[in-house]
Amino acid sequence: MELLATLIAIGLVLGAILTGCAYLILLERKLSAWMQDRIGPNRVGPFGLLQPLADGLKFIFKEEIVPGQVDRFLFVVAPCVSVFTSLLAFSVVPFGPVGTSASGFPDWLRFIIAPQVDIGLVFIFAITSLAVYGIIMGGWASNNKYSVLGAMRSSAQVVSYEIPLGLSVLGVALLSGSLNLEEIMNQQATAGILGWNIWVQPLACLIFFLSALAESNRLPFDLSECEQELVGGFHTEYSGMKFAMFFLGEYTHVVTISFLVSILYFGGWHFPWIATADSAFTGAWIVKIMVLMSKVLACIVFIMLLRWTLPRFRFDQLMGLAWKVLIPLAMANVVATMVVLQYGWSPAWLGLFSIGLFVAAGVISIEAGTTRRVTSH
Numbered sequence: 001m002e003l004l005a006t007l008i009a010i011g012l013v014l015g016a017i018l019t020g021c022a023y024l025i026l027l028e029r030k031l032s033a034w035m036q037d038r039i040g041p042n043r044v045g046p047f048g049l050l051q052p053l054a055d056g057l058k059f060i061f062k063e064e065i066v067p068g069q070v071d072r073f074l075f076v077v078a079p080c081v082s083v084f085t086s087l088l089a090f091s092v093v094p095f096g097p098v099g100t101s102a103s104g105f106p107d108w109l110r111f112i113i114a115p116q117v118d119i120g121l122v123f124i125f126a127i128t129s130l131a132v133y134g135i136i137m138g139g140w141a142s143n144n145k146y147s148v149l150g151a152m153r154s155s156a157q158v159v160s161y162e163i164p165l166g167l168s169v170l171g172v173a174l175l176s177g178s179l180n181l182e183e184i185m186n187q188q189a190t191a192g193i194l195g196w197n198i199w200v201q202p203l204a205c206l207i208f209f210l211s212a213l214a215e216s217n218r219l220p221f222d223l224s225e226c227e228q229e230l231v232g233g234f235h236t237e238y239s240g241m242k243f244a245m246f247f248l249g250e251y252t253h254v255v256t257i258s259f260l261v262s263i264l265y266f267g268g269w270h271f272p273w274i275a276t277a278d279s280a281f282t283g284a285w286i287v288k289i290m291v292l293m294s295k296v297l298a299c300i301v302f303i304m305l306l307r308w309t310l311p312r313f314r315f316d317q318l319m320g321l322a323w324k325v326l327i328p329l330a331m332a333n334v335v336a337t338m339v340v341l342q343y344g345w346s347p348a349w350l351g352l353f354s355i356g357l358f359v360a361a362g363v364i365s366i367e368a369g370t371t372r373r374v375t376s377h
Contacts, residue, residue, distance in 0.1 A: 014087070026052050067143075072141075074140065081131070092112065092114050093120075093260070094112040094182050118178070124256070139154070142236065147234050153233070161326075163327050168207040184264060192270075200348065202351060203358055204330070206358070208260075209257075220311060259296055270291070274291060
């Protein structure tokens with residue numbers, strides 16, 4: 001029964017991710033068209049809903065060109081590494097109520113592939129950090145100067161932003177006393193809406209979100225595939241299904257980010273009066289899944305809107321943001337959390353500290369920018 005439950009969970013997750021990513025691409029194309037006052041894809045099927053199917057068939061039948069100068073082995077392995085590492089991270093991500101009682105919950109179905117992994121957060125960071133190897137191998141194997149530059153940018157970017165990414169979740173781990181995503185989510189649900197970590201770790205949430213965007217190469221942090229400078233960066237020489245696998249890896253990473261933001265800071269499946277730890281009505285587990293998925297979808301849409309709103313950073317600005325801003329703020333947040341827990345103060349002080357630290361950082365940045373402009377004149 002345990003093996004059957006695992007296989008069912010793997011099948012559901014893979015099917016949902018592959019189908020979801022296809023339609024998330026359609027959603028982003030529709031959103032970008034709406035923001036730019038145009039129509040977007042609408043020819044294939046009613047309202048363009050079959051466009052993902054047409055795109056998938058195009059990728060399958062598209063000729064895959066492998067340039068003569070590439071390292072063939074690494075050229076083929078690179079997209080496989082990117083998509084495999086992105087999908088593997090979902091093995092410890094709960095996508096529904098885990099370890100809670102809900103009326104009508106089927107015993108044979110569980111909402112996580114690998115339950116009770118006590119180092120779930122560490123596992124996710126370890127696996128997703130390996131995705132950069134696919135980009136580096138793809139850029140290096142292409143034997144193209146634009147691809148190599150994109151791979152070098154990506155390696156520096158990922159190594160830099162992994163530091164604030166890891167530091168930002170330490171506060172949550174200290175407050176909950178666990179690295180298990182199921183435990184973190186259940187603790188917030190038990191405490192109610194005021195127990196969501198966003199209220200006591202708002203600065204950590206912002207740092208985590210920005211760092212995760214940079215990790216996934218999404219705008220305004222897509223310096224590794226900057227088309228204005230690098231044609232396409234690390235995937236310039238890729239076509240057909242190999243390019244599609246890189247694209248799938250990136251979108252899967254975006255979904256992972258959205259799940260983690262929802263679980264770590266916004267209570268996961270909990271929502272007051274609708275889905276609580278005490279919910280016992282028939283089908284309560286379905287409602288909890290819908291609540292979690294709604295939060296995840298809202299986060300994904302917000303990431304898409306950012307792409308079509310903010311301009312791209314320069315690379316020096318990107319690195320400066322990590323080393324001069326996010327890392328010091330993340331370290332200060334960790335120290336503040338440790339002090340509050342050591343002396344038994346109310347966690348509400350952490351929220352006030354985060355707001356004050358954020359305001360101070362903004363004032364310092366504005367002052368530094370003003371001084372720089374005056375000096376340049």
